[in-house]
Amino acid sequence: MINNMLTYKDFYGSVEYSVNDECFFGKIIGITDLITFEGDNACELKKAFVEAVEAVEDYLVLCKEVGKEPQKTYKGSFNVCISPELHKQAMISQNIEGFH
Numbered sequence: 001m002i003n004n005m006l007t008y009k010d011f012y013g014s015v016e017y018s019v020n021d022e023c024f025f026g027k028i029i030g031i032t033d034l035i036t037f038e039g040d041n042a043c044e045l046k047k048a049f050v051e052a053v054e055a056v057e058d059y060l061v062l063c064k065e066v067g068k069e070p071q072k073t074y075k076g077s078f079n080v081c082i083s084p085e086l087h088k089q090a091m092i093s094q095n096i097e098g099f100h
Contacts, residue, residue, distance in 0.1 A: 005029075006049045011056065013037065013049045028052060031070055035059065 006013040024045040025038040037052040039045035063070040
C-alpha cells in the first residue's frame, strides 16, 4: 500500500513528486493558510515536514494575535456519488459490522 501522507504531532502533510523538478514536495493539510515543504529524497522531505510543523507553532501564535482561526472548519458531511451496486454492498457491510 502506498502512503502519501506524513504525520507529526497533530498535523498531516501530503507527499507528491515533481518529475520536472526531480524533488518531493508537500503541504500541511487542514490549516487555513498554505505551508509547504520539499526535499530531494524521502529523508529530506520528512525533515522538512517536521521543520514546517514546528514553524506552525509560530503560525498559531500569529493567528491568535490577529483573531484568525488557523484550522479549516469542516461541516462534518460530504456527498459522494457511487454506483447503486457499491452503495448496496456498503450498506450490507455496514450492517454486518454493526452486529459485531
